[in-house]
Amino acid sequence: MSDRIESLIEARIRAARENGEFDDLPGAGKPLPGHSEPYDEQWWLKEFARREGISGGAMLPPSIQLARQVERLPDEVRRLPSEQRVRETVAALNREILDYQLRPSQPFVPVRRVDADAMVALWREALEARFAAARRPAPEQPRPRPRRRWFRRSEPPDDA
DSSP: OHHHHHHHHHHHHHHHHHHTTTTTOTTTTSOOTTTTSOOOTTHHHHHHHHHHTOOGGGGSOHHHHHHHHHHHHHHHHHHOSOHHHHHHHHHHHHHHHHHHHHSOOSSOOOOOOOOHHHHHHHHHHHHHHHHHHHHSOOOOOOOOOOOOOSSOOOOOOOOO
């Protein structure tokens, strides 16, 4: 039975080739993408992520994503415009951490809630540093030396 199905498929492919249905396909005559790269078992997953614009971090388990968010939080807090935004950002992250702690998933990564007051103190330090940098006068630029004239007019000689 499988021989008859295979011969039917081969016959249809041969008929389509004879009719020229494979002549104007996109990519005809070009090498297959990635043919010179070493074989990777996850090639299809990497290609899908690249094609759909999905970052590698989006495919990580929730526990690792939360741990990465906690790691990046100090840098993010330093750039926020107000103390209220700092507290809102920390509260949102703490809600996500609490949801994970109530329903953990593998791999089990211990993720602790973030202290909002510590993040506010960090934000204030960064704010003070920005103000101090703004108050600090710009270093003086050396004054340009006056240009020397290469061709000077000569003074008339004193014949007196």
